[in-house]
Amino acid sequence: MGYRILLFDADDTLLDFDANEAASFRSMMEEMGELWTEEIYGTYRKLNRELWRSIERGEIAVEEGVNRRFSDLMARYGRQVDGRLWEQTYRRYLNQGIQEIPQVHQVLGKLKENGYGLYVITNGVEETQTSRMARSGLDRYFRQMFISGKIGAGKPSRVFFDYVKSHVERFDAREALVIGDSLTSDIKGGIDAGIDTCWFCRNKSEEEREKEMEKRGVRPSYIIGDLTELFGILQAMAGREGCREI
Numbered sequence: 001m002g003y004r005i006l007l008f009d010a011d012d013t014l015l016d017f018d019a020n021e022a023a024s025f026r027s028m029m030e031e032m033g034e035l036w037t038e039e040i041y042g043t044y045r046k047l048n049r050e051l052w053r054s055i056e057r058g059e060i061a062v063e064e065g066v067n068r069r070f071s072d073l074m075a076r077y078g079r080q081v082d083g084r085l086w087e088q089t090y091r092r093y094l095n096q097g098i099q100e101i102p103q104v105h106q107v108l109g110k111l112k113e114n115g116y117g118l119y120v121i122t123n124g125v126e127e128t129q130t131s132r133m134a135r136s137g138l139d140r141y142f143r144q145m146f147i148s149g150k151i152g153a154g155k156p157s158r159v160f161f162d163y164v165k166s167h168v169e170r171f172d173a174r175e176a177l178v179i180g181d182s183l184t185s186d187i188k189g190g191i192d193a194g195i196d197t198c199w200f201c202r203n204k205s206e207e208e209r210e211k212e213m214e215k216r217g218v219r220p221s222y223i224i225g226d227l228t229e230l231f232g233i234l235q236a237m238a239g240r241e242g243c244r245e246i
Contacts, residue, residue: 021094173195183213
């Protein structure tokens with residue numbers, strides 16, 4: 001059966017979150033009168049990854065986590081700061097970031113033109129994700145955006161994916177494909193929900209990818225390193241059914 005519904009993660013699948021994060025963090029530090037260093041940014045990224053792992057496991061709510069991450073960060077350097085104020089400053093810069101993954105417009109435009117139902121499934125704050133998608137112009141390709149901050153649950157939880165299933169018209173898991181960069185969020189969530197998955201993994205060798213899958217205990221249906229590789233997967237599946245060509 002060919003795929004009809006494509007569920008795209010946003011950060012580091014459509015939008016280059018790593019680039020946006022780095023620029024936004026630096027701008028926030030400068031505005032707050034703090035010295036930016038590679039060391040403090042590295043500490044922040046590690047702390048933030050741990051935070052989002054906790055959110056994915058349902059141990060902490062998104063709003064609580066993001067409003068304390070900078071106070072937790074600066075406490076490691078003996079500084080007491082207003083975590084909520086720092087978060088607001090950081091998010092103002094983050095909302096403006098529209099760095100894109102290469103060829104994203106060309107890929108999405110062609111998919112939409114060929115009749116695929118495109119949806120965004122993303123963990124994050126509604127205001128930020130909505131703003132970035134709109135400012136980049138990527139929102140025009142999608143029928144709907146499913147954002148954890150709005151739903152009240154995030155990937156990889158069944159609650160999140162059940163919500164998506166119930167809000168996509170004529171949803172059939174056999175005709176759906178999850179595309180994302182996170183094995184623990186996108187891919188695991190898709191697998192648990194009975195949906196085929198495509199891991200978007202850039203800049204890693206086959207050996208590195210294999211180690212990552214072994215470490216996480218997660219194996220996707222497909223792996224791509226470039227968004228244009230999606231066409232080959234979709235064409236192969238469509239060919240089995242005598243369906244659309246790309």
